[in-house]
Amino acid sequence: MAYQALYRVWRPQKFEDVVGQVHITRTLQNAMVQQKVAHAYLFSGPRGTGKTSAAKIFAKAINCKQAPVKEPCGECEACRGIQDGSVSDIIEIDAASNNGVDDIREIRDKVKYAPSAVDYKVYIIDEVHMLSQGAFNALLKTLEEPPKHVIFILATTEPHKIPLTIISRCQRFDFKRITHQVIVERIKHILDEENIQYDEHALIHVALTAEGGMRDALSLLDQAIAYSDDLHINMDDVLAVTGSISQERLLSMVESLNSGEAKQALNGLEESMQEGKDPNRFVFDFIHFLRDLYMYTSEDNMEDVLVRAIPDEQFKTIASQLSNHWLEQAIDILNQTQQDMKWTNSPKVLLEIALLNIQELQSKQVSNNQSSVSTELVQQIAQLEKELNKLKEQGVQAQPQEPAAQKRKAPKSRSNTYKVPYEKVRHTLSEATKDDLRNVKSNWAAFMDGLKKTSPPARAKLVDSTPRASSSKSLILSFKYEIHCALVLENQEMIENALAEYIGKRLTIIPIPDTEWQAIREDFLNQQQTSEDAEEQESTQEEDPFISEARKLVGDELLEIKE
Incomplete structure (x- = not known):
């Protein structure tokens, strides 16, 4: 016997074999068991999702000798006859090649005759959107009031092309894409x-x-x-x-783009095109591969959600060199390129430009940091010049020496892109309690898991954060990477609201880099120690009881104390 393709050999024979469409198969099964079968159905959805297969299984189930049943038995004469196509009462029509008025009129003339071998005559019209307007009009009256022994099942991949007068006379079921x-x-x-x-x-x-x-x-x-x-x-x-791209080549290109070596990345693209790879397929693979890198770097134990990448040693090494911000921007560039490629005759050129733009992301980040440093230095120099001119005009006066505790200044921030709110941090530290911090830490894991479902981007920004101190109004979070301090402020309100659901109160989040936390903490502890020493010294210096009595008798003006 000639070889049959797998999709024909393994075509669903029961509703349980129609995978990924439980919302449809369950409804049809319940309708048959409850004997509430409609006279017309519309099955719409992408190709290869089971529309025609479900229609044939439905035709078998309602004509099964064991009916009403949820699944056709597959053993009776009706089931076997419908399966092998020998039952003439199950009519399957391809509307793409039978789309004229005469074809539909023939159906209308024959529909009045009772079925010869089974209980119901079933018309399965595939790709029904291909019918002409005249054919739809000819079908309209028959579809609205067919004989009791006739059921229509219309299948289409483009339901928007079907007149609303037809759709309104059918029970519509939308087949969805099957998950990976x-x-x-x-x-x-x-x-x-x-x-x-x-x-x-x-x-x-x-x-x-x-x-x-x-x-x-x-x-x-x-x-x-x-x-x-x-x-x-x-x-x-x-x-x-x-025609997809190998992981080794994609990893090599990602590494080249991240390190600013655009020529090597362009050579990789050229080799893929010389091998006959499709540019659209290339950008599709590249987007999903960067998606896998983003998922892997955002959280631990994410191997199960990777759809394109294999997490081998080379993958893990390169993933450790990438930042989530860089991956986000690269995916945005490729997504825009994918859209633009639909309207161009030179997709390779757009791909080359996209790779060059991705390569420039790293240099732009460095230049932005340098420009922010330069701007800050210029401002500081201008401020110093103003103060110097003011001192020249007024003259320099000696200032009384301040206590050491007052001379302390806030440690200088090592960040050039994020300003640490020192006053807010000190205020929080002064009011912080162990109970407040313990409450946050005990609910932190559950809060992160909940954020994973509601807002994965926000959770990714909090992955490398650690609760350090908490008062009844605010929470200090330290971050491993300085850039996350600024990024988390973009979602601050949403994060604070989500955290409040777990700890029972709203806390204002104060982000600081890990590198700044130790310096701020030590400075605060030193200030506390100095204040305690001063209070202790004042308490020990009590006045002599004899002098106190003399002061009461004669007053401070007449009292003279000599050693």
């Missing part, structure tokens, strides 16, 4: 049944390339099986049949 995890589990089951070995990352890449379509995934799987020589599907086989 569901596709991977399904093709794992198929390969296990076919006794074919595989690498799991290769299957993940097949699911990613399929873009939510199970039929596309099985077609790619068929190609990979045919390409491999030893019936073992690995990543190289999948990359070959999908």
Whole structure:
């Protein structure tokens, strides 16, 4: 017998085989059991998501000899006849090639005849949006009031092209794209049944390339099986049949762009184009690969959510060199490039420009830091000149010596991009209690887990933070990386509101770099110690009791004390 493609061999025969569409299969099953089957259905959704398969299973289930049932038995004459196509009462029509008025009139003339072999005559019209306007008008009356023994199932990938008068007469079910995890589990089951070995990352890449379509995934799987020589599907086989870019090349390009070596990155792009890679496929792979890098660097134990990358030693080494801010900007540039490529005849040129823009991100960051340093120095010099001129005009007067505790100044910030709020930090430290800090720390893990679901970008900015001190009104957070101090202020209100749900009160977050925390803490402790010493000295210097009595008798004006 001739070879059959996997998507034909493993076409769903029961509703439980239609993966990823539980919201539809459950509704249809309940309608059959409750005997509330409608006369017309519209199945819409992307290609390869199970629309036609669900329609055929539905036709079998309502005509099964065991009806009403949730699943067709597959053993009775009706089920077997519908499966092999020998039952003439199940009519499948391709509207792409039968889209005229005469074709629909033929259906309208035959629909009045009762079914010959089963209980219901079912018309499955695939790609119904291809019908002409006249054909839709011819179908309208029949679709609205068909005979009791007739059921219409319309399937389409473009429901917006169907007249509203048709849609309003049908129960509409929207099939959604199947998730990567569901596709991977399904093709794992198929390969296990076919006794074919595989690498799991290769299957993940097949699911990613399929873009939510199970039929596309099985077609790619068929190609990979045919390409491999030893019936073992690995990543190289999948990359070959999908035209994707290897991880080694993508890692090399990321490393080159991050280090400012644009020529090497452009050479990598040129080699990919010479090998016949599609520019659209290239930018698609690059975006998802940077996404994996971003996920991996944002949190620990994120290997399970990677869809394009394999977390080997080289991947981990390069990931440790990248910042989340750089990855965010690179993904934004590539996303914009992907949009622009739809309207150009020279996609390679746009890709080259995108790579050059990504390469400049690092140098822009350095130049911005340098410019901020230069601006700050100019301002400081101008201020010093004003003070010097003022001193020349007024003359320099000797100032009384201040106590050592008053001479202390705030430690100079090492940050050029973020100003540490020293007064707020000192005020918080003066009011901080161990109970307040203990309350924050005991709820911090649950707060971070909750933030992971509600706002992953905000959580990524808090990953390297540590609660240091807390009062009843404010919280000091120290950050491993200085840039996160400024970034966290962008989401400050949302973070404070989310934290309040876990600790029971609203705290104002005060971010500071880790490098500044130790200096501020030591300075505060020294001030506290100086104040305590002064109070102790005053308490020890009590006046002599004899002098106190003399002062009461004669007063301070007449009293003269001699040693």
